[in-house]
Amino acid sequence: CIPWPIAIDGPAASGKSSLGMALARRFGYLFLDTGLMYRAVTLAALEAGVPPEDAAAGEFARSLDIRAEAGAETRIFVGGRDVTGRLREPEVEHHVSAYSALPSVRAAMVAAQRAIAAQGPSILAGRDIGTVVLPDAPVKLFLEASPEARAARRSRQAHEWGMAQEAAEARRDIEQRDRLDSSRAASPLRPAADAVVIDTTDLTLEEVIRFALELLGCD
Numbered sequence: 390c391i392p393w394p395i396a397i398d399g400p401a402a403s404g405k406s407s408l409g410m411a412l413a414r415r416f417g418y419l420f421l422d423t424g425l426m427y428r429a430v431t432l433a434a435l436e437a438g439v440p441p442e443d444a445a446a447g448e449f450a451r452s453l454d455i456r457a458e459a460g461a462e463t464r465i466f467v468g469g470r471d472v473t474g475r476l477r478e479p480e481v482e483h484h485v486s487a488y489s490a491l492p493s494v495r496a497a498m499v500a501a502q503r504a505i506a507a508q509g510p511s512i513l514a515g516r517d518i519g520t521v522v523l524p525d526a527p528v529k530l531f532l533e534a535s536p537e538a539r540a541a542r543r544s545r546q547a548h549e550w551g552m553a554q555e556a557a558e559a560r561r562d563i564e565q566r567d568r569l570d571s572s573r574a575a576s577p578l579r580p581a582a583d584a585v586v587i588d589t590t591d592l593t594l595e596e597v598i599r600f601a602l603e604l605l606g607c608d
């Protein structure tokens with residue numbers, strides 16, 4: 390019953406992917422976690438030894454064959470190799486904001502994201518979906534949560550992903566990424582003027598899903 394595409398933006402560990410995947414499963418829509426695409430560029434650049442300040446970094450990123458497979462979850466392939474399982478590694482996490490600030494990297498990713506969104510009913514999660522990638526999306530959600538709540542969630546997720554991380558360390562990481570993502574010149578993290586902002590600090594995932602469904606008129 391819900392119109393598409395649906396744009397979900399917000400800072401690190403605000404619950405975008407959890408909500409996006411839950412809605413995608415419920416409605417049989419495609420889900421694209423665009424953060425994984427920027428993580429894939431970062432992984433490939435680190436492996437190739439191309440730092441973000443290298444003048445050729447944008448060209449290198451554009452030359453990559455990055456394919457995102459949107460389904461109920463997102464899988465990412467670089468040159469045909471499935472790298473999804475490596476994209477949460479600390480090395481990638483620490484450098485992703487520097488690579489994603491490069492306009493040439495963003496231009497390549499945004500074009501690929503729009504092409505996926507045009508395939509059919511879809512939900513995209515990221516930082517600039519409502520403002521840049523899909524400014525005409527009929528539904529735009531912007532999730533927020535306190536740094537404490539986000540760090541606690543990320544620390545729990547990290548354990549599930551087999552990468553133990555204490556909440557204090559998770560908080561330092563996500564605050565640093567939020568600072569870089571919000572202050573960059575190209576497509577900074579911010580809610581679109583017509584986005585509905587949801588503070589999920591005191592909400593369970595179930596409550597966020599219910600809130601979103603009510604908002605969409607589909608409860």
Ligand code: C5P
Nearest residue numbers: 401423424427485486489515516517566
């Ligand atoms: O969503 P996730 O935390 O996995 O995103 C990783 C990083 O990718 C973000 O910190 C941000 O630098 C970048 N990103 C972006 N634009 C998006 C999605 C993610 O710049 N649409």
